[in-house]
Amino acid sequence: MKGDYMMFDLKYHKKYFAGSRVELCTKVQQSVGEKRYRHILGVEKAAIELAGKNAVDVEKASIAALVHDYAKERSAEEFKKVIDRKHLDPDLLKWNNFIWHGVVGAEIIEDELKISDPEILNAVRRHTVGSVKMTQLDKVIYVADFVEEGRVFPDVDFARTIAFKNLDQAVAFETKHTLQYLLSANKTIYPTAIETYNRWVVAVN
Ligand SMILES: [Fe+2]
Numbered sequence: 001m002k003g004d005y006m007m008f009d010l011k012y013h014k015k016y017f018a019g020s021r022v023e024l025c026t027k028v029q030q031s032v033g034e035k036r037y038r039h040i041l042g043v044e045k046a047a048i049e050l051a052g053k054n055a056v057d058v059e060k061a062s063i064a065a066l067v068h069d070y071a072k073e074r075s076a077e078e079f080k081k082v083i084d085r086k087h088l089d090p091d092l093l094k095w096n097n098f099i100w101h102g103v104v105g106a107e108i109i110e111d112e113l114k115i116s117d118p119e120i121l122n123a124v125r126r127h128t129v130g131s132v133k134m135t136q137l138d139k140v141i142y143v144a145d146f147v148e149e150g151r152v153f154p155d156v157d158f159a160r161t162i163a164f165k166n167l168d169q170a171v172a173f174e175t176k177h178t179l180q181y182l183l184s185a186n187k188t189i190y191p192t193a194i195e196t197y198n199r200w201v202v203a204v205n
């Protein structure tokens with residue numbers, strides 16, 4: 001596993017993170033299990049490719065991808081404490097890890113990794129449920145998370161094909177796919193995910 005990221009080193013300009021890419025990888029690796037770390041590296045690889053195709057800052061895409069699931073394995077207690085301490089919307093307390101690891105995770109990333117670039121933090125906040133106002137960087141991370149090479153689901157080849165052809169269509173496809181899954185499994189839908197659907201699925205198709 002170690003060799004995988006040592007072989008590749010994107011040069012960081014230390015504007016958004018105070019260390020090198022390998023140093024960031026090490027911190028991320030310490031925060032999550034092995035399987036998730038492999039997913040994260042897959043997301044970074046896809047994000048760098050998508051960034052190149054869509055005129056997005058490759059360094060920001062790399063950093064946002066590497067940290068997007070940084071807080072995924074934190075406890076409910078930790079997320080609730082951060083919501084209180086940072087005076088985030090108290091409605092968040094009613095939700096779960098699926099929502100917290102992005103929206104609240106961004107605060108943990110800022111505190112622990114000292115990454116404060118608002119575009120990078122917003123891409124983390126928006127990577128699970130999207131947003132009405134997704135930037136190109138937000139879309140790159142949202143889509144890379146869905147199509148990275150380790151993902152296995154029936155439509156994944158189709159999703160990958162669209163991802164590298166048309167980023168907005170990929171956002172629409174992924175949003176619809178996720179909502180369909182949540183509906184069929186009788187799971188709750190975070191209101192922002194519905195707003196994302198109205199903006200990116202209804203408007204694009
Ligand atoms: Fe995630």
Ligand SMILES: [Fe+2]
Binds near residue numbers: 039068069
């Ligand atoms: Fe992820």
